[in-house]
Amino acid sequence: MAEDKKKVKALDGAVMTTEGLSFxxxxxxxxxxxxxxxxxxAAFEEQSYCxxxxxxxxKWARGICNFATHVKATVDKEGKTKVNPLKASKRAAKGR
Incomplete structure (x- = not known):
């Protein structure tokens, strides 16, 4: 029941106009x-809005939406993290 109250308050004060939902x-x-x-x-008049x-x-055009709560972050196939090329060249120059 507490979740229902949160969702109702999420779009509290929203008004449907000819252009769309104004919030x-x-x-x-x-x-x-x-x-x-x-x-x-959140639902508003039979439609769902964010x-x-x-x-x-x-938000979804370039991949995963950063606001999405239902999607988990993934690691690339090799399991490696991306390294800044400038830092990598400096480390190589120092001999690390």
Whole structure:
């Protein structure tokens, strides 16, 4: 029941206009399929919206949305972390 109250307050003060859902001066777009399952998603008049970001499709365009609570971070296939090339060249010059 506490979760239901949070979701209701997430879009408290939102107004449906001809352009879309107006919330805190921004026009919110409905969520995309990738957002399904996220804890931030809030329902408003039979549509689901993300109060954290106005256009969820743009967040998912370049990969994983950084606001997504339902997606875990992945490690690259080799298990290596990316090293700054400038630092790597300095380390090589010092002989480390």
């Amino acid at each position: 805190k001066g921004f026009i919110l777009s409905p969520i995309v399929e990738n957002c399904t399952g996220c804890d931030r998603v 109060p954290a970001y106005a256009e969820p499709a743009k």
